[in-house]
Amino acid sequence: MRWFFSIVLIIATSFTSFAQITDAEVEARAKEVGRSLRCVVCQNQSIDESDAPLASDMRKLVRKRLKEGDSNAEVIDYMQQRYGDYVLLKPPVQTNTYALWFLPFLLLLCAFGWFFKVARKAGAES
């Protein structure tokens, strides 16, 4: 019976050591999350780069949520629910940003089309 409990104990302790994330890991992930969140009071800096007091409080909150077991995406989601799309430094692909994401490719296609049209004409002339 005793060996049974010791095995249970070993398994249980090994699990908790897996579940606990290290400070270094939190730090690295907090930086990653921080780089993708806009400091809402300084327009075009991420909260990772900004010296603004609110940005520092936001960094603290990011760390706290990561420590409590949130994934990076969940933390970013949490901020987005409060500050809107504005807080995301990389705009999401959605109806009001289609032009932003796809217009460059469309223009490139148009340019290619024009190029081939002119090239073919030039080829026919020579």
Next chain:
Amino acid sequence: MRALLPLGLFILIGLAFAIGLTKDPRQISSELINQPFPAFSLTELYDETQIITEETVKGQVSLINVFGSWCVACNVEHPVLMDIAKGEQVHLIGMDWRDERSKAKRWLAKRGNPYKTIIFDDESVLAITLGVTGAPESFITDKSGQIRYKHVGVITPQIWRETLLPIIKALEEE
């Protein structure tokens, strides 16, 4: 026909700018309109042992005003809040943001305290949950504790009379 192409493009781009540049990117719309006031647990400014939670905003129409002794614009807004308090037109709750207790108390002692309760949020815990970006900022909640309106910036007598008071009156009738 071909000659009109650049002109057409020019007009198109011009229109896009005409619409885009008139929008103020700093004006972040609140994501929290029609959402319940977020759960929180913070202390009162004057009484460190008193815990305030989201229950404070329930039961009556409330105006939650974010301020701080460091906030210059709050000086301008303060007399208006004093008037609002005098008229007892709304349950006025203060949220002292990123402040020190002593400084906030001194600030209020000098100018008067219009608030029924003051939530002390020195680490932006509630501020971030509310999506606050600056002070002053004010939220109106209905009787069930839902956020119904957000005002960014100073409440002037005109804004109070023409915008906020009608909203509060309408909510009181709900």
